[in-house]
Amino acid sequence: MNPRAVTASFKQQAIQFMADPQWIIPSIVSPFLFTMVMLYIHQDVTGPVVLQAVLGGGVLGMWANTIFASSFTISYDRMNGTFESMLLSPTKIFDILIGRSIWNAFIGLVNALLVFAIAEMIFRTGVSLANPIGFFFILALTLMSLASFGMLISTAFVFSRMGRFFSSVAEYPIYVISGALVPISALPVGLQHISYLLAPSWGVDAMRYAAFEGYGSMMGTSLLTDIIMMVMLSIAVLIIAYFIMNKAERAILSAGSATRY
Amino acid sequence: MTCPEYAIVAEGLTRTYGPFIPGSAGKVAVDGISFKVRKGEIYGILGPNGAGKTTTIKMLSTMLTPTSGLAEVLGMDVRDGKNIRALRKRINVVSGGERGLYYRLSGRQNLEFFADLYGIPKKDQKALIESLLSLVELIEAADIKVENYSRGMKQRIHIARSLINSPEILFLDEPTIGLDPEISRGIRSLIKKLSDGGTTVILTTHYMFEAEELCDNMVILSRGRIVGKGTVDDIKSSISRVSSLKIITEEDPSDVTASLCRENLDAVTSRLLNERYLTKITLNNADRAFTAIEDLFRPYAISSVGVEEPTLEDAYLTLVNEGL
Numbered sequence A: 001m002n003p004r005a006v007t008a009s010f011k012q013q014a015i016q017f018m019a020d021p022q023w024i025i026p027s028i029v030s031p032f033l034f035t036m037v038m039l040y041i042h043q044d045v046t047g048p049v050v051l052q053a054v055l056g057g058g059v060l061g062m063w064a065n066t067i068f069a070s071s072f073t074i075s076y077d078r079m080n081g082t083f084e085s086m087l088l089s090p091t092k093i094f095d096i097l098i099g100r101s102i103w104n105a106f107i108g109l110v111n112a113l114l115v116f117a118i119a120e121m122i123f124r125t126g127v128s129l130a131n132p133i134g135f136f137f138i139l140a141l142t143l144m145s146l147a148s149f150g151m152l153i154s155t156a157f158v159f160s161r162m163g164r165f166f167s168s169v170a171e172y173p174i175y176v177i178s179g180a181l182v183p184i185s186a187l188p189v190g191l192q193h194i195s196y197l198l199a200p201s202w203g204v205d206a207m208r209y210a211a212f213e214g215y216g217s218m219m220g221t222s223l224l225t226d227i228i229m230m231v232m233l234s235i236a237v238l239i240i241a242y243f244i245m246n247k248a249e250r251a252i253l254s255a256g257s258a259t260r261y
Numbered sequence B: 001m002t003c004p005e006y007a008i009v010a011e012g013l014t015r016t017y018g019p020f021i022p023g024s025a026g027k028v029a030v031d032g033i034s035f036k037v038r039k040g041e042i043y044g045i046l047g048p049n050g051a052g053k054t055t056t057i058k059m060l061s062t063m064l065t066p067t068s069g070l071a072e073v074l075g076m077d078v079r080d081g082k083n084i085r086a087l088r089k090r091i092n093v094v095s096g097g098e099r100g101l102y103y104r105l106s107g108r109q110n111l112e113f114f115a116d117l118y119g120i121p122k123k124d125q126k127a128l129i130e131s132l133l134s135l136v137e138l139i140e141a142a143d144i145k146v147e148n149y150s151r152g153m154k155q156r157i158h159i160a161r162s163l164i165n166s167p168e169i170l171f172l173d174e175p176t177i178g179l180d181p182e183i184s185r186g187i188r189s190l191i192k193k194l195s196d197g198g199t200t201v202i203l204t205t206h207y208m209f210e211a212e213e214l215c216d217n218m219v220i221l222s223r224g225r226i227v228g229k230g231t232v233d234d235i236k237s238s239i240s241r242v243s244s245l246k247i248i249t250e251e252d253p254s255d256v257t258a259s260l261c262r263e264n265l266d267a268v269t270s271r272l273l274n275e276r277y278l279t280k281i282t283l284n285n286a287d288r289a290f291t292a293i294e295d296l297f298r299p300y301a302i303s304s305v306g307v308e309e310p311t312l313e314d315a316y317l318t319l320v321n322e323g324l
């Protein structure tokens, strides 16, 4: 890894974002609607249900942001012609994407907190977290696991402008499969297997541990297992993304497709 | 075959795109071209739209893998993946047009970003960027977002970006396209300055005067093949010489003109405002026929004689059309 390139692309992404932060809106609106719907279905705006709904909404927000930002980041460069300038430099695209993903994860956190805050303002539930410090620690880890997923999505865009297809396909299923919407145990068995392979599922479970007193894991494991699984799966995804990215870099040089958008 | 005298050696360099329709043949964009570029020279790649200039530059600058053939850049084989990053540190590319910059970043921020991508030490960056900004005369506009730049300013910040790693070889793909004469001239003198400083420059352009003014050597491509190679003079003299002779006389030489036309020469006489007569004759081998023709006009009181040598554009057009 090249720390200089990582910081530079973090900074570049931040300036770019600050110049036009409007795209945070879609990733707040839809998760928030989800939270509302959950609450009205249950017609119960007290205690665990609210927390469950708000948590789900927050995770959706982070995921929507990850998808949006990690797809946008490379398509923007392709459209702008900066993808070629980036590729021309001796820095690996992977390092540039790490920097950007860290910024995007940070915005994801802001995004989740906004969803929490808005929900709290409207429903005035006054729910409290069982373990606030643990909760934020796990929230941050979950965010990292989402960011590593984002890296994987970005590789699709390095490969080809067709990445858009991949990212729109990935958006909604993850809501369901990760257990952010409904408990994993409610899913068909086949899907449950996939859930276990996704770092965010473990993150969502771990967050619930920290949020609810006496939570019974939907994964049937302990909090520690959740955290270990999340971290290991995220690292695995990062390694896969790294290899795909290097392959993608070679593929575009031989296809001559760096200028397409 | 590493030869330190040459910055670039291309042999049988070929690139095919596609096939986009399975089973069909791909498009041969560059078709077995060979040339050598000496260190420190300005080397032109000329040719009509679609001739393969950009494709050649991309292959030489590690941005496109050749289909076959050899290309050694700074002694390194561009096809060897292990050389790519080492090579990218030592070369840079500017493409004409407005793409390739971060519009929401200022000119300075763009340069800072790329300086980091090229691993320029932080302590050297400030001075380097300042000197590049002053080289391209963008000191005042440095902190304005690139989206507010004019086309000429964008192109100049591009050039500054390309110099961030002090490249040994600079590839310029139509660097003055769409720019006004004054800015173009500024860019041409910058190119000369870089070349004087030892940078090898590969330049593509559609402007013949630009090639003539700047290039030590050049190739002319047509449909992916080399149809002309050498210095400007080599190229001019590689076509069968076409010159035109202009004779101004006091009296009307129409009879002679008519007889020349009967010999299948391209000759026209016109009457000038000052009551003199201008006759234009296009000759294929001027040196031989020149004096003989002048003699024919002597009885009509010659007041002046001029010869127009073929221009690079004449040679270019002839070569490119022969290549079809």
Ligand SMILES: Nc1ncnc2c1ncn2[C@@H]1O[C@H](COP(=O)(O)OP(=O)(O)OP(=O)(O)O)[C@@H](O)[C@H]1O
Pocket (backbone or CB within 6 Å): A255, A256, A257, B017, B018, B027, B028, B029, B047, B048, B049, B050, B051, B052, B053, B054, B055, B056
């Ligand atoms: N990425 C690509 N995919 C498919 N075909 C391509 C690609 N890039 C170029 N070509 C084709 O290869 C040929 C050479 O193109 P190239 O861009 O190298 O020409 P050029 O000499 O730079 O032309 P111009 O003067 O218009 O810039 C053209 O026929 C073009 O259509």
Ligand SMILES: [Mg+2]
Pocket (backbone or CB within 6 Å): B053, B054, B055, B173
């Ligand atoms: Mg071109």
